[in-house]
Amino acid sequence: MRFPFQRLASYSCMAFVLICACAQTPENDTPSKPPVAVSLSDLQTAVQDLANDPAIKHGQVAFSLKSSKTGKVIYEFNGDKSVIIASNLKLVTTATALAVLGAGYTFKTELQYDGVLGTDGVLKGNIYILGGGDPVLGSDKVKGSLATGPLMEVWADKIKEAGITQVNGAVIGDGDMYNDNVTPGGWVWSDIGNYYGAPVYGLNINDNLYTLYFKPGAKIGDPARILRIVPPMQQLEIINEVTTGKAGSGDNAYIYGAPYTYLRQIQGTIPAGVNEFDIRGSLPDPVTFCAGLLQQKLTQKGIKVSQMAISTRLLRMRKTKINTDRKPIFAHLSPPLSAIVEETNLKSMNLYAEAMAKLLGVNIFKDGTTFSGTEAIVKFWKEKGIHTDGFFMRDGSGLSRTNVIRATTLTDILNWCAKDSIFAPLYNSLPVAGVSGTMKNIGKGTAAAGNIRAKTGTLERVMNYSGYYYNKSGELMSFAIITNDYVSESSAQIRKKIERIMVVMAGLS
Structure with missing residues (x-):
């Protein structure tokens, strides 16, 4: 396996240790069990703690958490800021392919x-x-x-x-x-x-x-x-x-x-x-x-x-x-496309996502270029009523740093998918915390394990997670956690704070 800097989530995230518990001590990196009850203020504190970390002082943190059932915003931080999406873009590409081409294509x-x-x-x-x-x-x-x-x-x-x-x-x-x-x-x-x-x-x-x-x-x-x-x-x-x-x-x-x-x-x-x-x-x-x-x-x-x-x-x-x-x-x-989508999101396969983007260009604009593919994807979501302001797409996989999106746009897309027939193949394609793919070593022994399904995304100084989970009341939630331009040497501490957010999220009712 390779772990250089400009690398997507398929490879850097395999080295992730575990999702951090809500309380950790420097002496023990093993996640503690989640608290008996957590509140929205606990989540806000965890997000603010990440945003206030000196290692990301000159960078950007964006967060969005919504109910997939009602679309209600639970909490957002910098949700309207355009941020580098990295491999989380594969969620958008694969969802569009499933919607336009069909799972059986x-x-x-x-x-x-x-x-x-x-x-x-x-x-x-x-x-x-x-x-x-x-x-x-x-x-x-x-x-x-x-x-x-x-x-x-x-x-x-x-x-x-x-x-x-x-x-x-x-x-x-x-x-x-x-x-x-x-x-x-x-x-x-x-x-x-x-x-x-x-x-x-x-x-x-x-x-x-x-x-x-x-x-x-x-x-x-x-x-x-x-x-x-x-x-x-x-x-x-x-x-x-x-x-x-x-x-x-x-x-x-x-x-x-x-x-x-x-x-x-x-x-x-x-x-x-x-x-x-x-x-x-x-x-x-x-x-x-x-x-x-x-x-x-x-x-x-x-x-x-x-x-x-x-x-x-x-x-x-x-x-x-x-x-x-x-x-x-x-x-x-x-x-079938559903099987290819599963491998794409589970293992973060750049090639497969790029193929879907170009195919969408052919399908919608009769043009097999990356440009037409990305235009087709943005056009699709705009026509579905998603606000695409601040969404700039330059490839299908997220390898380019010029791909940016707002966290709130990403959760809006996830919520649209949750109400459509594509939800099952998309949801099933996402790695499961503590179980599979790029999330296999994340969240073991915490409330996130076996619950949170997320696409990971990393580039140099970029670490993102987006996906779904069920809250304590059994309601499906969509989320996006985006961090851009933190100090590279501090990636481990940034990761722990992101993991803490995920565990707190999973503990909410």
Whole structure:
């Protein structure tokens, strides 16, 4: 696991200790049991205590707590201030996708061919992989989705069943559903070469990532040696500047490199004392890579392909006309959207959220860009009567620091969802305090455990929680806790005070 600064909740929050009890002493970090009864004034005191912490003197705290049944504001602090939302934005993106597309929506990827297929099985033409924006293609993270190897096996068999024994042409990846300028504006250079900064394409594969395995040196400061790359990419050129860090120091290595380019510079450290250590990077060109994998599998099955695998993007660059007159071979369907939403919120999957945003752009504006996707999302909520003043959205996942929203807007959206048919899949997708996902190690032994369901969100100097819980009277509540621009070295004390707020909330009637 990686724990660098500009990282979303999926990775930094896994290190969270526990939700703080309403009373803790410096000598004991284990949360005490919640008090017998708490009042609104206790909550106000806990929020003010966070806001008055010297570590966030120059930053921002925003808080909103509402009844999901009545919409009544229980308490707000700076609820009208625009604040950096980080991965809490995934709540908005996934909710919009469920509402617009439906929980049962499936992404479709099609195998096609053009040209002439002779009676002898020789195809004088090309095989196409027409991407439908499926972010889980070739990934087995979501139940019902095949890993890359088994997927290619199925696809090659389908091509063989279609009577094709030889291809006098190429395997062509078609990712034209989405635009070629894949990286959202606002993403920083230190993110986009790494797995969590992998952009979404019209055709994706294997979560658009590869894994580098390192051998650390014998002592701190020694160079770390690359053992292998999975899946193999011979064209990848690596400048390896990774050294050996302290034992147990974790993944502090960063991969730098842009989409469509194969030069990667890697800097930072990996821990000493292990036989090998892996880090993950974003694939340079998943569309072409996917086509290449299928060609390799066809070759293994005795189906010769005469030309190198390529993408429609590269064909356009060569001024080659792209044939859209194609015949179907096979249609591959993803698991239902509800399952993808669950993985997105449970594990804070940036790629999946970005895919949903672009798909919404296609659905509403017929344009597969991040810009159109974010415009579609804001438009949807505005039409539902949500006040979107102060809501500025620049991607679907929250990785950009230019995504801001008001805490009161966030709880208004959560309350709308609570009254709609999308509530069940959205609610069930959220990590549970003390139980699952990015909330697994939060709140054990407190009133929050097993009750609070929240999306976590972190970037450098940003720590947020938003979601639902049931109060002591059994009423569903929505909440948002946002902290921006605290002193990084004080993140542990900020976290404890946020955790205290959550425990107090759970104790309210």
